[in-house]
Amino acid sequence: MAHEERRVPTESGCPDGIQYMHPVMRENFGHWRYHEDPMPGVLRHVAESGDEIWTVRAGTQRILDLFTLRKLCEIGDKYADGYVRFTIRSNIEFMLSDGSRVEPLISALEENGFIVGGTRNSVAAISHTQGWLHCDIPATDASGVVKSMMDQLIDEFRHWNMPNRVHITTSCCQINCGGQGDIAINIQHTKPPKIDHTLVANVCERPSVVARCPVAAIRPAMVNGKPSLEVDERKCVCCGACYPPCPPMQINDPEHSKLAVWIGGNHSNARGRPCFQKLVAAGIPNNPPRWPEATAIVKRILRCYQENARDWERINDWVERIGWSRFFELSELPFTKFHIDNWRGQQKSLNASSHLRF
Amino acid sequence: MAHEERRVPTESGCPDGIQYMHPVMRENFGHWRYHEDPMPGVLRHVAESGDEIWTVRAGTQRILDLFTLRKLCEIGDKYADGYVRFTIRSNIEFMLSDGSRVEPLISALEENGFIVGGTRNSVAAISHTQGWLHCDIPATDASGVVKSMMDQLIDEFRHWNMPNRVHITTSCCQINCGGQGDIAINIQHTKPPKIDHTLVANVCERPSVVARCPVAAIRPAMVNGKPSLEVDERKCVCCGACYPPCPPMQINDPEHSKLAVWIGGNHSNARGRPCFQKLVAAGIPNNPPRWPEATAIVKRILRCYQENARDWERINDWVERIGWSRFFELSELPFTKFHIDNWRGQQKSLNASSHLRF
Amino acid sequence: MKLHPTPMLDQLESGEWPSFVTGIKRLRDTHTTQRIRETTNDLLGQLEHSYQTRKGYWKGGTISVFGYGGGIIPRFSEVGDRFPHSREFHTLRVQPPAGNYYSTDILRRLADSWEKWGSGLVTFHGQTGNIMFIGATTENTQYFFNEINEYGFDLGGAGPCVRTAQSCVGSGRCEQSCTNEHDIHRRLVNNFLDEMHRPALPYKFKFKVSGCPNDCMNAIERADFAVIGTWRDDMQVNQDEVKQYVVSKGRQYLIENVITRCPTRALTLNDDDTLSVDNTDCVRCMHCLNVMPKALSPGKDRGVSLLIGGKRTLKIGDRFGTVIIPFMKLENETDYQHLVDIAEETIDFFAENALEHERIGEMIERIGLVNFLEALGIEMDPNMIVHPRENSYVRTDHWDEEAEKWFEQHPRHKKSVDAA
Amino acid sequence: MKLHPTPMLDQLESGEWPSFVTGIKRLRDTHTTQRIRETTNDLLGQLEHSYQTRKGYWKGGTISVFGYGGGIIPRFSEVGDRFPHSREFHTLRVQPPAGNYYSTDILRRLADSWEKWGSGLVTFHGQTGNIMFIGATTENTQYFFNEINEYGFDLGGAGPCVRTAQSCVGSGRCEQSCTNEHDIHRRLVNNFLDEMHRPALPYKFKFKVSGCPNDCMNAIERADFAVIGTWRDDMQVNQDEVKQYVVSKGRQYLIENVITRCPTRALTLNDDDTLSVDNTDCVRCMHCLNVMPKALSPGKDRGVSLLIGGKRTLKIGDRFGTVIIPFMKLENETDYQHLVDIAEETIDFFAENALEHERIGEMIERIGLVNFLEALGIEMDPNMIVHPRENSYVRTDHWDEEAEKWFEQHPRHKKSVDAA
Numbered sequence A, B: 001m002a003h004e005e006r007r008v009p010t011e012s013g014c015p016d017g018i019q020y021m022h023p024v025m026r027e028n029f030g031h032w033r034y035h036e037d038p039m040p041g042v043l044r045h046v047a048e049s050g051d052e053i054w055t056v057r058a059g060t061q062r063i064l065d066l067f068t069l070r071k072l073c074e075i076g077d078k079y080a081d082g083y084v085r086f087t088i089r090s091n092i093e094f095m096l097s098d099g100s101r102v103e104p105l106i107s108a109l110e111e112n113g114f115i116v117g118g119t120r121n122s123v124a125a126i127s128h129t130q131g132w133l134h135c136d137i138p139a140t141d142a143s144g145v146v147k148s149m150m151d152q153l154i155d156e157f158r159h160w161n162m163p164n165r166v167h168i169t170t171s172c173c174q175i176n177c178g179g180q181g182d183i184a185i186n187i188q189h190t191k192p193p194k195i196d197h198t199l200v201a202n203v204c205e206r207p208s209v210v211a212r213c214p215v216a217a218i219r220p221a222m223v224n225g226k227p228s229l230e231v232d233e234r235k236c237v238c239c240g241a242c243y244p245p246c247p248p249m250q251i252n253d254p255e256h257s258k259l260a261v262w263i264g265g266n267h268s269n270a271r272g273r274p275c276f277q278k279l280v281a282a283g284i285p286n287n288p289p290r291w292p293e294a295t296a297i298v299k300r301i302l303r304c305y306q307e308n309a310r311d312w313e314r315i316n317d318w319v320e321r322i323g324w325s326r327f328f329e330l331s332e333l334p335f336t337k338f339h340i341d342n343w344r345g346q347q348k349s350l351n352a353s354s355h356l357r358f
Numbered sequence C, D: 001m002k003l004h005p006t007p008m009l010d011q012l013e014s015g016e017w018p019s020f021v022t023g024i025k026r027l028r029d030t031h032t033t034q035r036i037r038e039t040t041n042d043l044l045g046q047l048e049h050s051y052q053t054r055k056g057y058w059k060g061g062t063i064s065v066f067g068y069g070g071g072i073i074p075r076f077s078e079v080g081d082r083f084p085h086s087r088e089f090h091t092l093r094v095q096p097p098a099g100n101y102y103s104t105d106i107l108r109r110l111a112d113s114w115e116k117w118g119s120g121l122v123t124f125h126g127q128t129g130n131i132m133f134i135g136a137t138t139e140n141t142q143y144f145f146n147e148i149n150e151y152g153f154d155l156g157g158a159g160p161c162v163r164t165a166q167s168c169v170g171s172g173r174c175e176q177s178c179t180n181e182h183d184i185h186r187r188l189v190n191n192f193l194d195e196m197h198r199p200a201l202p203y204k205f206k207f208k209v210s211g212c213p214n215d216c217m218n219a220i221e222r223a224d225f226a227v228i229g230t231w232r233d234d235m236q237v238n239q240d241e242v243k244q245y246v247v248s249k250g251r252q253y254l255i256e257n258v259i260t261r262c263p264t265r266a267l268t269l270n271d272d273d274t275l276s277v278d279n280t281d282c283v284r285c286m287h288c289l290n291v292m293p294k295a296l297s298p299g300k301d302r303g304v305s306l307l308i309g310g311k312r313t314l315k316i317g318d319r320f321g322t323v324i325i326p327f328m329k330l331e332n333e334t335d336y337q338h339l340v341d342i343a344e345e346t347i348d349f350f351a352e353n354a355l356e357h358e359r360i361g362e363m364i365e366r367i368g369l370v371n372f373l374e375a376l377g378i379e380m381d382p383n384m385i386v387h388p389r390e391n392s393y394v395r396t397d398h399w400d401e402e403a404e405k406w407f408e409q410h411p412r413h414k415k416s417v418d419a420a
């Protein structure tokens, strides 16, 4: 690294959070008794000591510009106690000890364009990845998708009209940096990579690319005199795993890299064990700047969930109860051969019983 | 087939059962309303017409000698209506229309050494295979094992002191002609086959033997000049699949062919989906004529089940509720690395959650 | 006749459960036919030898009756010199009447024939459902078969062929029965007698028929082709009987043993002691009907489900059958013909595509369920799966064509997808 | 400065949710620093180009700060000629304070530093938990790092190394917290700074810490090494609050939303409106505590469980972590040291045995959990599995030795097996 600077780093690692923590939280650390949800976006936690801490949660664009960041600090000082945190979904939380200051804080936030909500049985902020703004392998954007969908889900974020909390995630390539979710909108490539054989030799470490393929579809080959790689298109499942280690194996395609919607991922241990999300819709156009087709499907699924699920049922709990036949009927989504698993352990996803729904 | 007789068979196939059916059953065929269980071994089925048919079930040795068979016919004529059937567990059932004749029938059966019972929440007759009496690949007997265990479970067969019905099965080799069961006592070989290389060439179709091995541990080889087969003992899981097609690959061993006990197989769809049985104990000596060690374990498991399960819980339902930690504690059986699955799809049997029992 | 000593077997004569040893000894000691006395004596001798050495001494072979290729399990003794009279000890697998119904007369008749030609030992039934006539010489198997074949009995399956089937007591007696088990049983099996009597399939193929999801025939576990009765409409509820049940057992008992045991929480016990069933959530598991057979009964719109691919342990480990037809009616000839057609197409596809000694379940695991369904022209249905795929490793071009198919088959599912 | 037209991006300025486009434009149009105005202008230009063509235009590379090998995601534009000022647009991954706590002062201080050296765009936080300072030139990454490192911030992980960790708000506020999430977080990660800053593992390795089984950090899904708080004794029940709950919500609601939702039917609502918990059946799923936080609380004997092997889709499909330590206390130095030791042994074994670009979960699937446990000397426990093996394909000689081990570790389990 050609660079003047020769400063030896201080390997301080992860800073202690206590120093930045609200005094009331510090004093009652590990001694909280219960919490209440006075209104959407607001939590009231009560400690064994009787102390209480109020939390106000607001949604932001995850890509903060300095103006926005400073605005949030300003609000935090003026209307709260100058202590904040960011949730795993990049919402900001203001902590204050005096409940009477909650209302003014909320108004200030809303006036400045921040959305208060996202707690309890609402649709939480959509988890966000990098996309075209920064990543080197995205098939779609992230910030734009999140913005477009949250615009449409603003009421569901602001209010409590879902049976239980809904965690939505997106990912801008099939590698999926976004987590699983109650609903996930992910890329699903539909064509094998297009290989630029002139570049492979220089750019790619061929053995490790071959090793990356989940179905062993890649083999080394000489293409017009140059060492390159070849894909068995009958085997290829279009996953894109070969692309990061070998950019000349272009998997992204404006037309053929589609969106897919998955539902029922649940990572909490509440009630059932954590469970994976399931494919429900694919072949959805990757359509910037607002991806209306994907959003429409997400909204339809949310409507069915809202109308049919019981209190405390997450989406997976709900579908487990009503069954997949009914889900496809209610959501008016097509059921196809693609829904039937053919990957390892497929067997376990087939119905080896006469438990049937009519 | 060198034989005088040249009679051409009448390929009549499966005979019509209606002709041998009790008239009341024939008349009300498909029109039964409900049944009651007046006492162990007795069923009272009531038809929509109001007609009723009484069933008395008795356990027998499955290997019937003609004297026994004729004795059963005689009782059937004298005390019942001359109509019988055999259940899938080889119990005989006498059907009669007059309830008042049930008691005498039962006495007659018991006097002649047949055991009345095996209905509802009792331990059903153990399902039975061929064993040393007839099969060409058994590691143990079947009739003897069943006799020994039923002698010990006679009260559980005669009475209703289990939380729900208990279906026990046995198999005399690891191929398992006996079904799965709430409890299954099966052979578990612990050493690779001993190969008689002098015979392989003449007796075995080598390619198909190689194909039979679940872990591809068999390879063709020349052993002192003769084409034979070789087993990679590090791979071999001692399943015995190679033995039927190739008897010189002797898998049975008086010492090292052990018994294993499995529990929780349930093939009905009641409540949960049908589920496979799970290994709980192995390394149990194959100890004729009465296999006391295996029987002791089965009895201990039944005792735990009886004491701890709730009404209508089959063994699998019960263990699902109390958890495997508690099962091993209650049953005082050791938990070992052998219980942790390492076969295909193993992943699904690992605890991917923080659902834990303490 | 010198009796073989049987010290170990003798220990199996004590205890209350009927003793097979005592039974065999009775033949040995008191039967009038010398052949039977000698055969059973040597049989006991060889069995005692097995008990002493903890090894089996039978080996296989190939024999059948004239015109057939299977149906008999041949046994030749490896220690025949010491036990000559049971040297040949074959088992004839004879198909029982559907539902295992017998009059004492027909049992006696079978006994008489067997007495003439066999060892005098018989089993009702083997695990696949055959009457097993255990212990005949090669020569006598033919005579015995000739005789019983005359009055309506036929051999079952052995070897790589269609096997003898099983059907539960069902309609004959059982209130849970949703179909005519015995008719299904006979129409299926008797349509494949050639495939049964002349083994030429890649491997065995078994039919089993249970009249309801209690599956008393273990069909899902043990049949390559399972037929299970079920219903499509609402279950029948007799509210008076429900109230009766509450009176006799109490609310708490009903809640803890029925309401909370329903796998899909489809039941509610109302405050007035009536029971509500959410029939769209009900998966027809049978539990509540089993607990309250007087109050609850299957619906009126009855039929069967088909599952394919059950088997036990060999090669790939145990496997249950999985749904290929969630529901079909069986009311008239056309319905039954349809069922037989599906069975035929299944067996044809199996015969052409399975590897040697591969069960259809293994084959489906190898080629994937979808390919099997497409080959048979069966429409995909969510009832065939527990849940849709959890991984993204699939090539989904042609999504739209597949979606088209679904909407054509399900017009009621409006196509708001495209609308969107 | 000529502004790039952004017709498509402009459409993302309408709608109520805060717009990142508006934010970036604000920097472009009103920021006092020319560098920031120019960088954001070109960034918008390239992003608009991506929207128009539906393709990304960044490529990677390798850069880091002096003394480190990772912590930065380098981005060089493939269309840098058209958008020169955002040609180099690297992201610094900076570790947040455990639990993501900030005072407004420290946020301002970070903002000021970033204003000096970066694009003015920052994210709290990335999906792994880093503060992402998005958009710096190769040269400025060093200056920026130097500055923030002075006041206590350090780079996180990128590449095949130990990654930045996450811990939930936990003890700071949450009544469900069973452990000190932040202490665990820092002790683990800060013990592996060398493995973090100098990537030399087969592949990435992530720690995540959730204070209870609600797992707000998705640790089981997304961490190679998950630490989850739980308790071992009886849950705490405040019966007065239970009664209160019944008063406010009604019995029926409580039965339908709590009693019937318990995965192991461990709860009973008694007639006197008190709640009974069968704590041996309870699996600590949290549901009832979540619904009734005032009435129900975790027990007092608290600790953590460890799960290994979570990851997302690449190569083998998604995988959850699975239990390797059902429960361990974390009360004193020795306890914490024990935790760190397990982490060290895990990472050492991973470093030595994983293939290139193989996550530890993949490795365990390849070698089998048992081999991993034995290598680490961890005792087998039924809590590690959902159920014992369902197939017989295992070689069980040495059964007795293994049984011995168990009985030594569990003397209370009497050995009636041998007694028998």
Ligand code: SRM
Binding pocket: A035, A043, A086, A087, A088, A089, A090, A091, A118, A119, A120, A124, A125, A127, A164, A165, A167, A179, A180, A181, A182, A265, A266, A267, A268, A269, A270, A314, D167, D168, D169, D170, D173, D174, D175, D176, D214, D215, D216, D217, D218, D290, D291
């Ligand atoms: C702040 C945050 C932790 C953090 O340090 O960042 C958090 C905080 C709380 N979570 Fe959480 N959860 C947070 C992310 C999660 C996640 C992860 C995620 O969102 O990606 C999960 C698992 C996600 C999943 O399963 O897919 C999660 C699963 C839960 C659950 C289990 C819900 C269920 O029934 O399955 C509860 C229990 C509940 O809902 O009462 C819970 C409950 C809570 C409580 C009520 C705990 C408490 O008593 O304080 C906190 C207030 C939540 C609320 O929004 O009402 N939290 N919670 C996270 C807020 C994210 C956000 O901004 O929306």
Ligand code: SRM
Binding pocket: B035, B043, B086, B087, B088, B089, B090, B091, B118, B119, B120, B124, B125, B127, B164, B165, B167, B179, B180, B181, B182, B265, B266, B267, B268, B269, B270, B314, C167, C168, C169, C170, C173, C174, C175, C176, C214, C215, C216, C217, C218, C290, C291
């Ligand atoms: C006679 C028989 C069918 C036949 O044609 O042979 C039969 C007959 C009945 N079964 Fe069965 N079952 C019979 C074997 C089975 C089997 C297969 C087996 O035993 O190998 C199963 C599935 C086995 C398994 O799951 O492992 C079976 C699972 C059931 C169930 C579901 C039990 C559960 O809760 O899981 C019921 C429902 C019940 O118990 O009320 C049932 C209920 C019944 C009822 C009560 C049905 C009725 O209303 O008449 C019949 C009287 C049973 C009794 O013993 O109380 N039958 N039943 C079989 C008697 C076997 C025996 O002699 O012991």
Ligand code: SRM
Binding pocket: B128, B129, B130, B131, B134, B135, B136, B137, B175, B176, B177, B178, B179, B244, C060, C073, C075, C091, C093, C125, C126, C127, C128, C129, C130, C131, C132, C156, C164, C204, C206, C221, C222, C223, C310, C311, C312, C313, C314, C315, C359
């Ligand atoms: C007689 C019987 C056991 C009994 O005493 O009841 C039996 C006996 C044999 N079975 Fe079986 N099986 C018997 C029912 C079963 C069942 C149960 C069923 O059909 O419901 C199964 C499990 C279900 C299934 O089909 O998988 C069964 C699974 C096997 C297997 C393993 C098949 C597999 O794919 O896993 C073999 C091995 C083979 O076929 O190569 C086998 C092979 C055998 C052989 C032919 C051993 C051999 O390969 O030489 C045995 C002949 C014993 C003899 O001398 O009579 N037998 N066998 C049953 C047949 C009696 C009858 O026809 O009624």
Ligand code: SRM
Binding pocket: A128, A129, A130, A134, A135, A136, A137, A175, A176, A177, A178, A179, A244, D060, D073, D075, D091, D093, D125, D126, D127, D128, D129, D130, D131, D132, D156, D164, D204, D206, D221, D222, D223, D310, D311, D312, D313, D314, D315, D359
């Ligand atoms: C920035 C971030 C997304 C975001 O915007 O939040 C991200 C971005 C990238 N991830 Fe990721 N991953 C990010 C969190 C995750 C997570 C979530 C988590 O850590 O909880 C996962 C799923 C969990 C896991 O680890 O499996 C994740 C699974 C992956 C994978 C697939 C790993 C696997 O084994 O399946 C890759 C591909 C790889 O590593 O080769 C990957 C690779 C990448 C790369 C480095 C793409 C590449 O190979 O060049 C992306 C760089 C984008 C960029 O330009 O900044 N990223 N990635 C997240 C890191 C921010 C941070 O440090 O805080």
Ligand code: SF4
Binding pocket: A129, A130, A131, A135, A136, A137, A138, A139, A171, A172, A173, A174, A175, A176, A177, A178
């Ligand atoms: S999901 Fe894919 S494209 Fe998006 S940030 Fe992660 S690696 Fe990059």
Ligand code: SF4
Binding pocket: A192, A193, A212, A213, A214, A215, A216, A217, A218, A231, A235, A236, A237, A238, A239, A240, A241, A242, A243, A251
């Ligand atoms: S896209 Fe996936 S499946 Fe296709 S070649 Fe690349 S790695 Fe293999």
Ligand code: SF4
Binding pocket: B129, B130, B131, B135, B136, B137, B138, B139, B171, B172, B173, B174, B175, B176, B177, B178
């Ligand atoms: S289980 Fe094995 S030994 Fe017993 S009858 Fe079946 S094949 Fe023969």
Ligand code: SF4
Binding pocket: B192, B193, B212, B213, B214, B215, B216, B217, B218, B231, B235, B236, B237, B238, B239, B240, B241, B242, B243, B251
């Ligand atoms: S015993 Fe089983 S595993 Fe071993 S060689 Fe024979 S077939 Fe293969």
Ligand code: SF4
Binding pocket: C168, C169, C170, C171, C174, C175, C176, C177, C178, C210, C211, C212, C213, C214, C215, C216, C217
């Ligand atoms: S399967 Fe159903 S119909 Fe047949 S006997 Fe059993 S309970 Fe009755």
Ligand code: SF4
Binding pocket: B271, C261, C262, C263, C264, C265, C266, C267, C277, C281, C282, C283, C284, C285, C286, C287, C288, C289
């Ligand atoms: S049959 Fe089973 S699923 Fe249906 S209501 Fe009864 S218990 Fe529930």
Ligand code: SF4
Binding pocket: D168, D169, D170, D171, D174, D175, D176, D177, D178, D210, D211, D212, D213, D214, D215, D216, D217
């Ligand atoms: S994981 Fe548990 S302790 Fe941590 S925030 Fe979530 S609910 Fe609270």
Ligand code: SF4
Binding pocket: A271, D261, D262, D263, D264, D265, D266, D267, D277, D281, D282, D283, D284, D285, D286, D287, D288, D289
């Ligand atoms: S925590 Fe979960 S498992 Fe335990 S009692 Fe409550 S609901 Fe049941």
